[in-house]
Amino acid sequence: MKITKRQLKRIIKEEKDKLLKEANADGTVSDREAEDEEELMEHVEITISKLLEYVSGEAFRIGGSFRAPAIKARAADLIDTMLPSTKYRRGR
Numbered sequence: 001m002k003i004t005k006r007q008l009k010r011i012i013k014e015e016k017d018k019l020l021k022e023a024n025a026d027g028t029v030s031d032r033e034a035e036d037e038e039e040l041m042e043h044v045e046i047t048i049s050k051l052l053e054y055v056s057g058e059a060f061r062i063g064g065s066f067r068a069p070a071i072k073a074r075a076a077d078l079i080d081t082m083l084p085s086t087k088y089r090r091g092r
Helices: 005-022 033-082 085-089
Strands: none
Touching: none
C-alpha cells in the first residue's frame, strides 16, 4: 500500500502528539520512573555482586590460589566482550 507525503506527515504528527501526551511535564513517562530506575539499579548491583562472588568462588575451586586470578581475568574479559560500556551508554 502506498501512502502520500501528506499522509506520512499526518501520521508522524499524530504519533509525535501521542508521545508528547504520554510524557509528564518533567519529561518522564511514568509517575514511578525514578523509583523504578532506583530499584533497577539496586537489582543490577546485587546481581553483579552475586556474579562476581560466584566467579571468584568457582575460579578458586577450579584453579586454586595459583590459577584463580587468570580464570577470573578471562571471565572479566568475557563480561567486557558481552557488555561493552559504549553499547549501553548510547542506548543501543
